[in-house]
Amino acid sequence: MKRELAETKEYLKSVLEDQSSSVEQLQAANEELESSNEELQSTNEELETSKEEIDATNEELNTVNTELMERNRELTSLNDYIEAVFNTVREPLLLLSPDLR
Secondary structure, three states: OHHHHHHHHHHHHHHHHHHHHHHHHHHHHHHHHHHHHHHHHHHHHHHHHHHHHHHHHHHHHHHHHHHHHHHHHHHHHHHHHHHHHHHHOOOOOOOOOOOOO
C-alpha cells in the first residue's frame, strides 16, 4: 500500500512537472503571439497611412488628368479652327506675332 502510494505520488509529481512545463511553453507562445500582434497592428497602421497618401496622390493625379483632357479638347478645337481657316483661304496667308515677327 505504501509502495502504491509512493508510486501515485511520483506519478502525480511527474504530471505536475509536465503541466508546469506545458504552462511555461504556453506562456512563451502567448508572449510571442502578443508581440506578433503588436507588430501586425503597427504594420497595419503604416499600411493605412500609405493608403491615405496613395488616395491623396491619386486624387491629385485625377485632377491633373482632368485639366490635361480639357486642355487637349481646347487645343483640338483650336487646331480644327486653324485648319478650317487654312482650307478656306485661297490666297497666301502671312501670320505675324503681336510684335510683328
